Structures are given as structure tokens and as C-alpha cells.
Amino acid sequence: LFSSAHFAMIETSSRLTEIQKETLSGIDANVVWQNSIETLPDFPLFIIGNELFDAIPMRQFVFSGGKWKERVVGLDENGALRFAAGAGSLDPALLPADADKAEDGAIFEIAPARNNLMSGIAERIARSGGAGLFIDYGYRETALGDTFQALRKHDYE
Incomplete structure (x- = not known):
């Protein structure tokens, strides 16, 4: 199965693409890089995302x-x-x-781009087949709270 599979890494950063290519250079697999899900060939999509939606820009509102x-x-x-x-x-x-x-001071976060990405993935799977597995942590229901973090050298700032 592995030898016949085709893997697509979706990465918008050219610097991170180069790091990923170097990291995976010792693996004998058919791997290509794309800038977005829209540029993938039309075939069944099996997508795995780890903290994918946390990497999408959000907007915060304060009461x-x-x-x-x-x-x-x-x-x-x-x-x-x-x-x-x-x-x-x-x-x-x-x-x-x-x-x-x-x-006063309560925070509410929304991420329209996150919703658009998920809609695009769902539409793609509905049209071409496939499945998605997303590993993420967050609120089960829409709630107030501040999830914004700053990290530097693996420490919270």
C-alpha cells in the first residue's frame, strides 16, 4: 500500500517546504508539495491534520x-x-x-478563514471521495475565552 500511495504535503511557506523536503529525503515515497487543497489533482482525498485549524488566522473581540x-x-x-x-x-x-x-475584558474568538478551509475540504471530499482525520484541541461548543499564545524558543512569552 505504501509503495503505491501518493502523498501531498500542503505548505504555504517555501522555507518550511524546504525543511520538510530535507526531513523526508530518506523516505522512499512519492511526495509532492502543493500550496493549497485547490491545486491537488481530482482523486479521493485522505487528509490528516494535526493542529491544522490552530494555524489559521483568527479575530478576537473583547467585551x-x-x-x-x-x-x-x-x-x-x-x-x-x-x-x-x-x-x-x-x-x-x-x-x-x-x-x-x-x-469587561472577556474575549471571544472567531476564524472565518478556518470555517472556509473546513468547508473547502468537506466539499472536496463530497465531490471526489475520501475522508479526513483532524487532531485538535479546543472548545466543544462556541465559548468565551482567549486561546492566543506567544512562544519563543519553546517557552511561553
């Missing part, structure tokens, strides 16, 4: 002064980065049911 405002990054008086409440707002229909009980 401030009784309103949900987009959380943005700005500079403080010393020129250091800091979070602030921006002018952007949020469609209330996207909020979890208990959002009206949020305290």
Missing part, C-alpha cells in the same frame, strides 16, 4: 463598556506592543448564548 469590540495590537507610551479595543464590531448572532453575561 468593553458593554460592547464587543475587535481586539487590536497597538503601541503604548513607551513604544511597546499592547492589546487595545479597536473600532470593529461583531455580529451578535456569532456570539455564544451566554455572551450577554460577559464581564
Whole structure:
């Protein structure tokens, strides 16, 4: 099975593509790299993703002064980065049911690009066949909370 399989790595970073090619250079397998799922040939897709959806950009909103405002990054008086409440707002229909009980400073995250990616994968599997296995951790239901993290040299910043 392995010798007849074709593997496609989807990677948007040319630097990471080169690292992956070097890492897999000792494996005798038919591996190609693509920039997106849309560029794959039309055949049954068996996709495995580990923390795939955590790598997709998200938007955060903070509850401030009784309103949900987009959380943005700005500079403080010393020129250091800091979070602030921006002018952007949020469609209330996207909020979890208990959002009206949020305290000031509560965070809500959405990721339209993540939803678009999952829809694209589902449409592709429905059209051409296949299956998907995604290993990820997160909320089972839409909820308030801040999952944004900064790591440097494997340590939290």
C-alpha cells in the first residue's frame, strides 16, 4: 500500500517546504508539495491534520463598556506592543448564548478563514471521495475565552 500511495504535503511557506523536503529525503515515497487543497489533482482525498485549524488566522473581540469590540495590537507610551479595543464590531448572532453575561475584558474568538478551509475540504471530499482525520484541541461548543499564545524558543512569552 505504501509503495503505491501518493502523498501531498500542503505548505504555504517555501522555507518550511524546504525543511520538510530535507526531513523526508530518506523516505522512499512519492511526495509532492502543493500550496493549497485547490491545486491537488481530482482523486479521493485522505487528509490528516494535526493542529491544522490552530494555524489559521483568527479575530478576537473583547467585551468593553458593554460592547464587543475587535481586539487590536497597538503601541503604548513607551513604544511597546499592547492589546487595545479597536473600532470593529461583531455580529451578535456569532456570539455564544451566554455572551450577554460577559464581564469587561472577556474575549471571544472567531476564524472565518478556518470555517472556509473546513468547508473547502468537506466539499472536496463530497465531490471526489475520501475522508479526513483532524487532531485538535479546543472548545466543544462556541465559548468565551482567549486561546492566543506567544512562544519563543519553546517557552511561553
